[in-house]
Amino acid sequence: MAKLRMKKIELVALLTDSKKIIELLQRRGVVELCRNTDEELESTNVTAVTGEFEKFRSTAVQALDILDRYAPEKAGLAEMFGGRTEVEKHEFGREAMQLEKIMAAANDIIRSNKFITDAQAEIAQLRLRYDTLIPWKSLDVPLNFKGTATTKAFIGTMPFPVTAQETEEMLPEGAAAEVVYSSKEQTDLFILCAKSNAEEAEAILRQNSFVTISETDGSTPLELMSRCEEKVRELIHSSDKAIEAIRSHEGDRQQLKFAIDYLTMRKDKYEALSSLGFTGSTFVLTGYIPEKYTASLREEIQSRYPAVITYTDPGEDEDVPVLLENSRFSAPVEGITKMYAMPAKSDVDPTPVMSFFYYLFFGMMLSDAGYGLVMVIGTVIALRKLKLEESMRKTLTMFRNCGISTIIWGALFGSWFGDIVQVVGREFFGKEVGSLALWFEPLDDPIKLLLFSFGLGILHLFLGVGVASAMSWKAGRKLDAILDALPVYLTILGVAPLAASILTDVPQFLKPIGTYMLITGVIMLVLTAGRTSKSVFGKFFGGLYALYNTATGYLSDILSYSRLLALGLATGSIAGVINLIGTMPENKVVKLVLLVVAFVIGHTANLAINLLGAYVHTDRLQFVELFSKFYTGGGREFQPLTVNTQYIKFKEENKND
Numbered sequence: 001m002a003k004l005r006m007k008k009i010e011l012v013a014l015l016t017d018s019k020k021i022i023e024l025l026q027r028r029g030v031v032e033l034c035r036n037t038d039e040e041l042e043s044t045n046v047t048a049v050t051g052e053f054e055k056f057r058s059t060a061v062q063a064l065d066i067l068d069r070y071a072p073e074k075a076g077l078a079e080m081f082g083g084r085t086e087v088e089k090h091e092f093g094r095e096a097m098q099l100e101k102i103m104a105a106a107n108d109i110i111r112s113n114k115f116i117t118d119a120q121a122e123i124a125q126l127r128l129r130y131d132t133l134i135p136w137k138s139l140d141v142p143l144n145f146k147g148t149a150t151t152k153a154f155i156g157t158m159p160f161p162v163t164a165q166e167t168e169e170m171l172p173e174g175a176a177a178e179v180v181y182s183s184k185e186q187t188d189l190f191i192l193c194a195k196s197n198a199e200e201a202e203a204i205l206r207q208n209s210f211v212t213i214s215e216t217d218g219s220t221p222l223e224l225m226s227r228c229e230e231k232v233r234e235l236i237h238s239s240d241k242a243i244e245a246i247r248s249h250e251g252d253r254q255q256l257k258f259a260i261d262y263l264t265m266r267k268d269k270y271e272a273l274s275s276l277g278f279t280g281s282t283f284v285l286t287g288y289i290p291e292k293y294t295a296s297l298r299e300e301i302q303s304r305y306p307a308v309i310t311y312t313d314p315g316e317d318e319d320v321p322v323l324l325e326n327s328r329f330s331a332p333v334e335g336i337t338k339m340y341a342m343p344a345k346s347d348v349d350p351t352p353v354m355s356f357f358y359y360l361f362f363g364m365m366l367s368d369a370g371y372g373l374v375m376v377i378g379t380v381i382a383l384r385k386l387k388l389e390e391s392m393r394k395t396l397t398m399f400r401n402c403g404i405s406t407i408i409w410g411a412l413f414g415s416w417f418g419d420i421v422q423v424v425g426r427e428f429f430g431k432e433v434g435s436l437a438l439w440f441e442p443l444d445d446p447i448k449l450l451l452f453s454f455g456l457g458i459l460h461l462f463l464g465v466g467v468a469s470a471m472s473w474k475a476g477r478k479l480d481a482i483l484d485a486l487p488v489y490l491t492i493l494g495v496a497p498l499a500a501s502i503l504t505d506v507p508q509f510l511k512p513i514g515t516y517m518l519i520t521g522v523i524m525l526v527l528t529a530g531r532t533s534k535s536v537f538g539k540f541f542g543g544l545y546a547l548y549n550t551a552t553g554y555l556s557d558i559l560s561y562s563r564l565l566a567l568g569l570a571t572g573s574i575a576g577v578i579n580l581i582g583t584m585p586e587n588k589v590v591k592l593v594l595l596v597v598a599f600v601i602g603h604t605a606n607l608a609i610n611l612l613g614a615y616v617h618t619d620r621l622q623f624v625e626l627f628s629k630f631y632t633g634g635g636r637e638f639q640p641l642t643v644n645t646q647y648i649k650f651k652e653e654n655k656n657d
Contacts (some may be wrong), residue, residue: 041277125278341633363405418575464629494518
């Protein structure tokens, strides 16, 4: 299990069958294609075709987004996590025949949305214009009024408060001014003077920063405001009709989703065709395939098409992709490995190595049986009732297993939603309930839990060192396998009882044993760690440097496991405080109500916060402490040609037999 063995596939078939074979491979999802590099074979340029598919797909995506905005899909929890809809191949073909109709509906939705967008922009402009006309509404002449045969009119604004009398005093004799609107920031004025004095008046006004209103319409402000209101009403009415037109396509939602996936598949298929090599009547396909699928794929293709398929082992210098496959116990934490890095060619898959400790540490950090019970119930219901995608199923399975571990640790530590059992017994029944711990309560003996955490940490680190040793042994470096691991084991095991005696009582017979192991480990490190150096001084100082690195590196690593204590205590302590808050009132009825409210809200928040903390710190212990001992990473994940869809999948999509 773990990393699946990969084979190189070469398939030669008739050119007329190329599209059908590519479609079959796409549904099976077990072959990663390699681009043709044989200069004797022709290749095809599909840029124009894939560009068209992408354009249509973008149209469908845009239309679906618009439809979701104006007519949101009513989906329950089951639909939200239910994964893609399964369809038969013949159903898929029947829907494909309706593509032209679906795209017409998409374009109609987009046109309606464009009208709404344009209308909203115009409405905003009209409302802005309406607001600018409000100060002028008392003016009973058009804003573009220029005067009569013998007079000149000025309609505009001064950027400061001024009265009509003050304005008339600064203008030539005989000029008349009317203040239409005034504020601290500006004054809107209507000024009338004789034409003979117009140039002088205009010059004076310019000197006082007078700005003339620019208006071409020969209507009064009230008439213009009325038109704005009428136009806004018309646009709103038309927008409402456009919204209804969009909502009328609500029944096309599933067809739009189908179109998006169909066009994605078509685009992917033609991109796959561009990686093939062609002759006059045949095509050549190369790629990688997991060995477990080789026989079934050959049988299926050769039973349908005249084709020649050969499988070979990849070369040492080839960039072979990595596909993980683990047991039901380990597979749920494959996502944690992928989050860090896929295994390199020389790496082992760390998933089965870390899975036991991952569940162990997670449960120990959360360490409340009540919280674990909530996790298990929630994940089990989701796993049984919902049709989940494989990635989501693995994630929920991981949290289910973590929940089981949390229940075990919570029962050992006696924490069931903190001390809620004791609180209820004492506050409402007058009975003292003793400890529910099957082992001990961490708050009563934190040193015991701290030492236990360090012990688990040492085992975890030893596991990483052991895996590195096994890899060296398998590679033929048997002496390195022994000398890189044994001195570390002896040194750490020797220090452990001596360091533990500082915090607690340790059996006396362990101290001399630890001393001898420590001395032996140190001597082995100093004498063997620098063995690759050619000089005596290089060997000796290389050994001293290795001793320093072992002492400081492993000390800091072991101390990192104190987080098991810290997070476990935090969960229980906060849970206890929540229960205490709920029992503060003296009146039992009020106390019961407050306890229920505090219980639901407080424990929900505590679970959410500490669930995140347990997840993050458990990941850290794997990535920093364990992986650093043996794991390089840097591999490339297997990316087969597959049905890369968002909403639908074929019922036979994962059929590989």
